[in-house]
Ligand SMILES: Nc1ncnc2c1ncn2[C@@H]1O[C@H](COP(=O)(O)OP(=O)(O)OP(=O)(O)O)[C@@H](O)[C@H]1O
């Protein structure tokens with residue numbers, strides 16, 4: 001699957017742009033503030049149904065205009081997939097192969113993408129919620145059941161928490177509590193199951209990418225940390241059993257505190273160097289950045305191994321903190337079969353390194369082939 005053509009209208013600093021891309025490596029280069037990240041944002045909006053940085057869609061509309069419109073033509077073997085999205089202040093347009101849909105989220109999952117931005121350093125450095133978001137975005141694109149389980153879990157969690165909050169101030173309804181506990185266990189265990197399965201698969205790949213990019217010998221281990229203490233075995237039955245047990249042990253404490261103490265909403269992903277040092281606290285900035293990128297590259301493999309088709313890979317400003325050796329390593333890692341769009345401020349002579357690279361120059365919202 002690859003993005004063959006994109007049409008951008010009144011989006012960020014783009015007035016009207018039509019670009020054809022290479023199915024292999026595309027490099028967007030230009031000075032700061034010219035529209036490189038905006039371009040990647042347009043691609044992510046079309047494929048995820050949302051921006052990776054804007055909180056509100058209004059921010060995306062070109063200043064002084066009333067609405068934006070994006071259209072992407074994707075090639076999948078012989079088939080063409082056309083995604084369209086447009087938004088103005090009071091109307092939304094979503095189309096898939098010309099058929100109208102109601103919501104932006106209807107765009108999600110039709111074209112899978114992996115995106116790396118400088119903010120992704122937070123996956124390693126930031127709090128557990130950043131690592132959960134990382135898992136959630138990519139597992140939703142990998143396992144068809146994940147998104148549903150995840151949503152049902154959060155809905156049940158919300159109900160269970162509001163009940164616990166009432167119980168905290170004297171309300172008693174143990175039957176209701178049991179109903180919501182069962183629901184949370186049911187859906188939450190499925191979420192944990194997918195996460196354990198994915199982490200088991202990606203952990204060695206993260207290590208391999210990390211070693212290849214950094215040239216380091218140190219081992220990077222990644223494992224899922226269940227907030228309930230004892231790590232369950234990666235089978236659905238064992239997870240359910242463990243999760244249920246924890247709830248019966250914690251019932252008093254949960255009522256006292258008024259919220260759910262254990263589950264996917266509090267779990268974490270731990271990254272250890274040489275089995276001892278937590279990367280989050282001991283890693284250098286460079287190590288952390290390389291690890292964050294390795295974590296994204298591993299998701300490319302997970303999606304490709306699951307579907308037989310690699311996702312689109314968007315790398316925003318990935319070269320900025322890497323030395324030349326790492327840059328070269330990274331370019332070697334990118335495979336021909338994976339369409340990649342890289343943004344950079346440097347006018348490096350990339351085609352010398354890889355002849356199949358297509359370079360696009362970005363200047364004030366205009367893209368030159
Ligand atoms: N809604 C909008 N309407 C018009 N221009 C906008 C809008 N939102 C952002 N911009 C402009 O887009 C430009 C930033 O674009 P972008 O973030 O893509 O830059 P970049 O090329 O990635 O730069 P850098 O190398 O610094 O990351 C800024 O000049 C900003 O003013």
Ligand SMILES: [Mg+2]
Nearest residue numbers: 036037038317
């Ligand atoms: Mg940028």
